[in-house]
Amino acid sequence: MGAHQQRLASDQAAWNAARRLPKFSYAALAAEAGVPIERATRLTRGWVRVGVVEELGRVGSNKLIFRVCRDVETPPQSRPDQSAEGNMWRTMRALRAAFTPTDIAAHATTEAVRASTADAQAYCQMLVRAGYLKVARKAVPNRREAVYRLVKDTGPKPPRERRLRVVWDDNLAEVTHLPVAGSGGEA
Template identity: 30%
Template sequence: MAGDRKPAHLEMQGGKGNRQRVWEALRKNPAGITLYKLARVALVDDNTVLSYLRCLIAGGYVERNGRTYNDSTYTLLRDVGAEAPKLNRDGTPNTQGRGVEAMWRSLRILREIDADELVESTKDCGEPVSLATARSYIAWLYKAEYLVLITPASHGHSARYRLTRGGDTGPRPPMIQRIGQVFDQNIGAVVYRQPDPEVDE
């Protein structure tokens, strides 16, 4: 179940999540691999591997040959590249996070942007986000020092920001986590934590 998954920063190893490591292990074993071996190669527990395998099977990415899940050999049918497919339990694409991916991709290409331009760029990508979402993402990236402020907001104009020289850490977008922190998937590290509010004694 999705609700049973750990936060990304807890399941990441070497900058890669569980599903990514399972996917890479499948790609490295085109002749097929057992559940037991797949779990050991990917360094992921058996239940998590099985959960993702079921998604991949339902989506037509993987074929299962055998009577039971434990006794079966799993073979990759559809190799769609290095990135692990993001899938729901029924094998359909999981579109959650696509807007964030589009914003990050635009930031890496344009380097300098304001919230209005960021919204427009996601429309061009087919993954539109709201102005509030764009402003929130920019604000978090600014706190985490991915962005520097170029021009403050003024009447009728949004604040303008530039991606810092070291801010482009890779293709995977920094994740804004509900617990108030920014997790960078490219380096596998929490890069910013919201300070705890001061408590008056």
């Protein structure tokens, strides 16, 4: 059996164990399935992300407890965000201490996703404005790039800039948010 088949069999064993247990912690799942606790943790977090396992809270010595909330036969695969922003964010989280836009673009580009240095630079600048990155070394135009450091790691999903549709009322000096389509606010 190849490494990929072994991993799939291990994932299936862990999923079957999670389905058998009424509630479980990372350690309990690891013991029941015979997988390393790091693997049990990674799988459980992925199952929570795709909505088949729910976190019930902390008990005892502050252990997180989970339960299967949507029983399916095979374990769902939690795929990371396959976008330029997703790849750049994962790269930043891995490099953490010091990186340039060129570093980010080089590590974030795959066969399926292209991240240019300009894309990486724009993403870094947006994250600096939002407080996720700090400038470790300023850029010198035409000589060297800025070096950034990740200071706010909020998890695996990439922070994204969004544009909001609002109405500005000069009479009241306030903003009114437009309802999102499908939220029942249309006329």
